[in-house]
Amino acid sequence: MCYSSKFFKKRVTNYNLEDLDEESLTYVNRLFAERYKQWKSDLHHHFQAYDDPQVALQEGCPKELEGRRINKAQVNKGNRKKKTLLHHSGSRPFSYRMDARRREGSKFPEIDVFGDVYVRPGNELAESLHTTMVERSQLVLQESASQLPPETPIESVAPPQDAGFQILTETLDQTLGRRPGTYCRGMGNARRREPRPRSSARSSSQVTALTAEVATLRSQMSEMATLRSQMSSFCSPSYSPAFQSRVLMRRLPRPSIPRSPIRPLPR
Numbered sequence: 001m002c003y004s005s006k007f008f009k010k011r012v013t014n015y016n017l018e019d020l021d022e023e024s025l026t027y028v029n030r031l032f033a034e035r036y037k038q039w040k041s042d043l044h045h046h047f048q049a050y051d052d053p054q055v056a057l058q059e060g061c062p063k064e065l066e067g068r069r070i071n072k073a074q075v076n077k078g079n080r081k082k083k084t085l086l087h088h089s090g091s092r093p094f095s096y097r098m099d100a101r102r103r104e105g106s107k108f109p110e111i112d113v114f115g116d117v118y119v120r121p122g123n124e125l126a127e128s129l130h131t132t133m134v135e136r137s138q139l140v141l142q143e144s145a146s147q148l149p150p151e152t153p154i155e156s157v158a159p160p161q162d163a164g165f166q167i168l169t170e171t172l173d174q175t176l177g178r179r180p181g182t183y184c185r186g187m188g189n190a191r192r193r194e195p196r197p198r199s200s201a202r203s204s205s206q207v208t209a210l211t212a213e214v215a216t217l218r219s220q221m222s223e224m225a226t227l228r229s230q231m232s233s234f235c236s237p238s239y240s241p242a243f244q245s246r247v248l249m250r251r252l253p254r255p256s257i258p259r260s261p262i263r264p265l266p267r
Contacts, residue, residue: 024093027095085125110165115130137167181193
C-alpha cells in the first residue's frame, strides 16, 4: 500500500496535444473549459463560507470536496445503469476511433466504431442494431456497384458520402427515437446533426416579395396623402361658398336645349 501511494505521487501524465485535428481540438478545449469553470465555481462557493479569505486559505482543501471522487463514481455508476446503450470505449474520444478506422480503409467508419464500443457479449440490443446497420450498408454497396461495370469488385466500390452516418442515425432513431437537439446517439462528440430550420424563418424570395409589396403600399399611401392635401386646400375656408359654387358651375358643362322652329300663329 505504501509502495502504491509513492508510485501514484511520482506518476506524471503526459498529454500529446500537438498533432490534433480540428474536431479533437474542439472537444479537448470544450472539456478543459467545462472543468475549469466547475473548479472555479467550487472554489468560489468555498470562499464564500468564510468571512476572512485568510482563514479560508489556512483551512486548505475545501472540506466538501473530500471524497468527491468516490461520490462521483457512485453517481456515474447509477447513471450508467439507466442508459439504453452503454459504450465501452473509456475516455478516448470517438473521433480518435473514427480516424483510426478511416486510416484502415473502412467504408463505414461510423458503423464499425459502433460495433467496437457498444457491441458486447450478452447485449442483444446493441448486437441487433449493429446487424441491421451492417445489412443496410451492404445494400448501399450493392446499389452503388450496380451503377459500375459488372467486373468491378465489391472492394473497389465506394459508398456515397456520409452513408454510414445516415444509416447509423436512421437505425437508432427508428428503434430508440430521436433525441432533441443536435446530439446523435452512437457518435459521442465526434459529430453533431445539422440544426433544424426554424418554423419562422423565411426564404430570401419571400422576403424580397414582401419588401416589394411594402414599397408598393407606401407609394400608394403617399399618392393618397398628396391627393388628400390638394382636396383639403381646395375646400379650405379661405374660399367662400359662393366662389366655390361659381368654380364648380364653370367646370360643369351646360346642358344643350334643342330649339324648336318658330311657327306662325294662326289668324
